[in-house]
Amino acid sequence: MNPITQAIQGVPLNHYILLSTIIFCIGVIGVLIRRNAIIIFMSVELMLNAVNLLLAAFSVYHNNASGQVFVFFIMALAAAEVAVGLAIIVMIYRNTHSIDINVLNKLKW
Amino acid sequence: MSISLFYFIAFLSIFFSLLVIFAKNPVHSILYLIITFFTFTMQYILLNAQFLAIVNFIVYMGAILVLFLFVLMLLNLNKESEPLKSNLLKTIGVIAGMCLLVTLIGSTKSLQLSNPIVLQAQNLGLVKNLGKVLFSEFLLPFEISSILLLSAMVGAVLLAKREPKDAS
Numbered sequence: 001m002n003p004i005t006q007a008i009q010g011v012p013l014n015h016y017i018l019l020s021t022i023i024f025c026i027g028v029i030g031v032l033i034r035r036n037a038i039i040i041f042m043s044v045e046l047m048l049n050a051v052n053l054l055l056a057a058f059s060v061y062h063n064n065a066s067g068q069v070f071v072f073f074i075m076a077l078a079a080a081e082v083a084v085g086l087a088i089i090v091m092i093y094r095n096t097h098s099i100d101i102n103v104l105n106k107l108k109w
Numbered sequence: 110m111s112i113s114l115f116y117f118i119a120f121l122s123i124f125f126s127l128l129v130i131f132a133k134n135p136v137h138s139i140l141y142l143i144i145t146f147f148t149f150t151m152q153y154i155l156l157n158a159q160f161l162a163i164v165n166f167i168v169y170m171g172a173i174l175v176l177f178l179f180v181l182m183l184l185n186l187n188k189e190s191e192p193l194k195s196n197l198l199k200t201i202g203v204i205a206g207m208c209l210l211v212t213l214i215g216s217t218k219s220l221q222l223s224n225p226i227v228l229q230a231q232n233l234g235l236v237k238n239l240g241k242v243l244f245s246e247f248l249l250p251f252e253i254s255s256i257l258l259l260s261a262m263v264g265a266v267l268l269a270k271r272e273p274k275d276a277s
Binding site: 010011012013014015016017018019021022023024025026027028029030032033034036038039041042043045046049052053056057059060061063065066068069071072073075076077078079080081082083084086087088089090091093094099 | 112115116119122123126127129130135138139142145146149152153156157158160161164165168169172173176177180181183184198199201202203205206207209210213214217220223224225226228229230233234238239242243246247250254257258260261262264265266268269271
């Protein structure tokens with residue numbers, strides 16, 4: 001057996017759930033406490049990655065390849081989301097000369 | 110090669126993701142996020158999900174974060190562009206996130222101790238096996254995701270295009 005994969009033999013599934021939970025909550029806190037729109041966007045990426053890791057861990061745990069295919073689809077969706085979101089942020093900056101989310105409270109410029 | 114490698118990498122990912130949200134400079138924040146995604150790549154390698162490790166490396170670290178860095182440098186932010194949120198709101202945000210964390214961890218604790226992860230099939234995460242699954246079971250979602258990417262590309266170009274001043 002490949003020695004690198006022997007390292008996870010014995011890690012309980014609960015610890016993967018705990019790791020993903022902690023990183024997901026760090027992403028939530030980042031969304032709540034920052035005002036820079038790009039940092040908020042990066043926190044959303046962090047949450048997506050936490051879920052990806054949990055899906056891969058469950059996929060290995062249940063010996064089912066569907067979870068890893070789902071991670072692939074989530075990555076394609078994240079790429080599309082980042083392209084559209086960053087275009088929106090560029091447009092916001094062009095209109096307001098700031099990416100502070102507090103200037104967007106009127107939903108009009 | 111021991112079991113502590115997982116815990117070391119998990120500690121690194123938590124540490125650098127905390128640095129992501131608490132760094133003052135947005136460029137430093139993006140660089141810390143790159144390191145965080147690299148630790149995720151190492152986790153995928155430990156799980157023997159080699160396809161996901163490569164895709165995470167190329168797509169997230171290579172494409173998405175470079176796009177973030179590009180946009181951030183394009184925007185030319187000044188130092189006063191992010192006025193600090195009031196401390197009350199920050200404290201409330203941290204408390205709300207901690208409440209979510211405690212709730213999720215508590216619900217995890219109510220489960221009984223799970224079995225350790227054992228890699229049953231060695232070729233589970235390899236490209237050959239995943240390609241067979243992707244192109245037999247998930248062929249329709251694969252094609253739909255191509256339409257999603259096309260529409261996202263059209264939408265991004267349409268949004269970022271400078272609109273004429275006096276359109277009406």
